Amino acid sequence: MGKLQQGTTAFRKANLALFAGGFVTFSILYDVQPLMPIFSKEFGVRAATGSLTLSVTTFTLAIFMLVTSSFSEAWGRKIIMAASLILSSLIVIVTAFSPDFGSLLAFRVLQGVVLAGLPAIAMAYLGEEVEPNSLGVAMGLYISGNSIGGMAGRIITGSVTDFFSWRIAMGSIGVISLLLSIWFWLNLPESRNFKPKPLNLKGLFVSLFRHLRDPALLCLFGIAFILMGSFVTLFNYIGFQLLEPPYQLSQTIIGWIFIVYLTGTFSSTWMGRLSDSLGRRKVLWIGLLIMLFGAVLTLGEPLVLKIFGIAAFTFGFFGSHSIASSWVGQRAKTEKAQASSLYLFFYYSGSSIAGAAGGFFWAQYGWAGVIGFIIILLLCAFPLSVKLSSASVSSNAIRVKNK
Known part of the structure; x- marks a missing residue:
């Protein structure tokens, strides 16, 4: 099947969708970093304990990234990426209602498991669906979504927390992420060069x-x-x-x-x-x-x-x-x-x-x-x-x- 080429509508939609996917993934992953002093104060935990809100997520993300790519070889790229983004967004919203620190950590562990679906697969999707001469541009835009998402997640949570609370800040990230995730699902072109393999x-x-x-x-x-x-x-x-x-x-x-x-x-x-x-x-x-x-x-x-x-x-x-x-x-x-x-x-x-x-x-x-x-x-x-x-x-x- 033909591959996506720079200048086409399909290429532009794929790039913007994956930019949004990278933005969502890394804004959700790092939105807790500026909130760690708040967690320490509100829940009465030490700084090292407060930092676990990021550590447990990155650790489970690291583990599940090793196997998620293999599941996508059998089940398809888009379905796992879209499910990962939508579920992650919903988990962020639920996390905002955590009654205690233990619940907060449990939701962040689950967050790492679900978030693994996009980073492990996005590059494989681009390699399969984008023609070689356009791949550099596509990869660069996806990575830009990663870095800008990580930066925006931290800035948004820090700013909204100042005016309202960390719960409203995290809920805001969840709502924004959910809207972008649905947009990703509706706009990312279906795989045309993917061939399923046995798990x-x-x-x-x-x-x-x-x-x-x-x-x-x-x-x-x-x-x-x-x-x-x-x-x-x-x-x-x-x-x-x-x-x-x-x-x-x-x-x-x-x-x-x-x-x-x-x-x-x-x-x-x-x-x-x-x-x-x-x-x-x-x-x-x-x-x-x-x-x-x-x-x-x-x-x-x-x-x-x-x-x-x-x-x-x-x-x-x-x-x-x-x-x-x-x-x-x-x-x-x-x-x-x-x-x-x-x-x-x-x-x-x-x-x-x-x-x-x-x-x-x-x-x-x-x-x-x-x-x-x-x-x-x-x-x-x-x-x-x-x-x-x-x-x-x-x-x-x-x-x-x-x-």
């Missing part, structure tokens, strides 16, 4: 374990854990500090700080091009050093310096993530989708585990403790990148010898 979970796990035996891929998975763990830790606890003296910022202002995400739109493209001339490892080091520089700057007391540090940290994160994630596709010679799923599994596991662990350092040592924890994590990424390069060289030498 084969055994084959999936065999391929996953095969990738886990590759030393270079293991290094990339470790780097993914460190990058996202550091990033989420910083943003989980910066709100706690900015609510305290001498800043005492409002939830609205704290929510708008997430606009620094826009720096990642530039850095991911710029560092990707830079890697073509300097090599991936050197550019990855540059990204990590920028993250370290930004993290250290946030230790300064002036608010302007702190925000500049957050922006630099974000710039380095998105650039480093773009290098590491593209390296996975280059390294995995077979079953690339499974390799990418494993990368995302470790990526979101870092968000869950390190993001929650950062609460201990906040409680014991304040902001300096959080930044110290982040610095330790980032320093661990350098030896992994060295090991990654040596493993890649060794592997290439073996391939040449076997030819």
Whole structure:
């Protein structure tokens, strides 16, 4: 069957639908991040416990992304993506009525399970339905929906909470998401190049374990854990500090700080091009050093310096993530989708585990403790990148010898 081409109505509808899908997924996933200090105060829990509202979601998302793509191979792409978005939107609305913290966590666990339906499948849909010369534009718009959704979810919840309450803020996200999800369902073109396959979970796990035996891929998975763990830790606890003296910022202002995400739109493209001339490892080091520089700057007391540090940290994160994630596709010679799923599994596991662990350092040592924890994590990424390069060289030498 013919594939979607740039300039056609079907191509435009597919792109706008997937932009909306990415927006919904990541606004729902991260809408709790600016609310963590509110949860700690209202439910009487520690900062680390409050951060579980994000950690439990990203952890279940990471696990179920490994298997959701296999279900779509048998049942179809659009039906699972649409069901994922609509159910996720309804869960957000129900979550707004949580009577206690335990209920809130339970709904967020379920949220992670259901949300896994779109990220695991959207790229497969684009690869099947969009012709190669138009794929770059389509993929770029989908990823833009991800980043803008993550930013908007944080800003909307922060602002609405200031004027009303966190429950109304979360309910608002749910209603907006539900409308966009229905629009997604009605406008995304049906798959024309999808061919159902028998469900084969055994084959999936065999391929996953095969990738886990590759030393270079293991290094990339470790780097993914460190990058996202550091990033989420910083943003989980910066709100706690900015609510305290001498800043005492409002939830609205704290929510708008997430606009620094826009720096990642530039850095991911710029560092990707830079890697073509300097090599991936050197550019990855540059990204990590920028993250370290930004993290250290946030230790300064002036608010302007702190925000500049957050922006630099974000710039380095998105650039480093773009290098590491593209390296996975280059390294995995077979079953690339499974390799990418494993990368995302470790990526979101870092968000869950390190993001929650950062609460201990906040409680014991304040902001300096959080930044110290982040610095330790980032320093661990350098030896992994060295090991990654040596493993890649060794592997290439073996391939040449076997030819």
